[in-house]
Amino acid sequence: MSDKLGALREYDIHSDWTIYNRRLESYFKANGIEDDEKKRAILLNSLNEEAYKLMYNLCMPVVPENKQYNELTSIFDEHFKSSLSPFAARYKFYNSAMDAHETVANWAARVRSLAGQCEFGSTVYDWVLRDRFIIGFEKGPIQDRLFEEKITCSFSDVITIASSKMAAQKNSCMEEVKIEPGLHHISQHPRTPSTAQNRSVMSDSGASGSGVQNRRKKCTVCGRRNHFTSDYISPKFIKARPLPYGIKEKVEKEIDRLIELGVLKQVDYSRWASPIVPVLKKDGSVRICGDFKITINPHLEVDQFPLPLVDDILAELGGSVIFSKIDLSHAYNQVELEEESQDSGVC
Incomplete structure (x- = not known):
């Protein structure tokens, strides 16, 4: 059994190199790996075939195995460096909106991710994320609730409020409606079996026999006789x-x-x-x-x-x-x- 802490998956060029590089550094630190040759060997071994070919071409005329570890990471840093300008990044940020299938937590995480390349200053960073988070909601009860907050509220404050409001809204959708007992009519003067009304009652209820037999049956709501519940249902x-x-x-x-x-x-x-x-x-x-x-x-x-x-x-x-x-x-x-x-x- 390996005594190493954690595990590294293969890196492919379609993944985020910045995130993978940070995980790689954490892996080295957790396992006490400081030797440059070991770091280089682990990095190259973690690249899949497509990623290794890219590293090999970028290192030419020197092969990757003859480069220092820091040189290899710098090569990929430069290659995968985003060419997106801060203004283009801010355009995407300010035009983002919460997706219909997103949770509050996922929307908050996406707001943070979109702000990553916008180069907002530290003094306004929290305010900008808070404002985009609120405005990105669809018009409705959640956004209305967030509009009630004071301007001094923080990004984390509005996330908590939105999560609570959405949970309460979901619970209300599943709420059971109480069934009130229906009003029904009690005949004070029962008619004879020969009347048209008595024949209609018999037919609607599916009962058979004389009107006297029907009058002996009890209503399932009030327990009294002389009428049927199904004939006097309150809408x-x-x-x-x-x-x-x-x-x-x-x-x-x-x-x-x-x-x-x-x-x-x-x-x-x-x-x-x-x-x-x-x-x-x-x-x-x-x-x-x-x-x-x-x-x-x-x-x-x-x-x-x-x-x-x-x-x-x-x-x-x-x-x-x-x-x-x-x-x-x-x-x-x-x-x-x-x-x-x-x-x-x-x-």
Whole structure:
């Protein structure tokens, strides 16, 4: 087992030489390597074939093995030295913005990286990074919160505030909505089985028998008789939940697409409203689902049917030679709701 501390990966010319050189110096210091020949040998051995060829060409007519370690690092320092002027670097810095998929910590790190070649003075360095960090946010609750801070706040202060605000915003998106008990009607004067209303109650509830039998059943909400819960449901209107900024544009485009296809239609008023649940698919698109478990699902009359066993299905398929499969895109959108049910499907 090696008694060396740490490990060095191969260096390729597409990596950052400045960062690799600093790691190399840390490796030498951690392992007490001070001999110049050892340093040179480790450096050359750490270069991949493409990087060694570059070093070899830059050292001509002398081979790299005959150069001092400091000479080799200076050759690469000069070769990989950025030709970007401070003004060009500042142009990139001042035009940067937080990406939709970036975390607060990653955005702060990118701001620091972009400022590396801008040659900001030490007296204004923290202020400039702070300002770019705040302005780079998309307009919204996080930037509004940062605008409330005093001008004396530091770069580290605004990073902490933005991280806390983003965490709170994510938690609010996942917050469960409390279900309030629905109001329902209690009939004070039950009608006879021959009335039209009584026949409608029987049909809607799926019950059979006389009106007297129906009056003996208890409401699942209040426990009283003479009415059914499903016949007197109070509509629920749940406010829309805030969307993560990373998928907000995708959700809006998907809604527009579904409206254009006629799957959805826009309404100005509804007694029912369920919040949507956007699901990010593997191909990067968004599937929009409705969170009906807090609105209409508790009141649905479900047709219960036992699922067949796998063995039963295989037994029925025995002897078959031709098989077919249907795969419906957006399967639930293939079934159109009846007009009287569309109001309860509003999202």
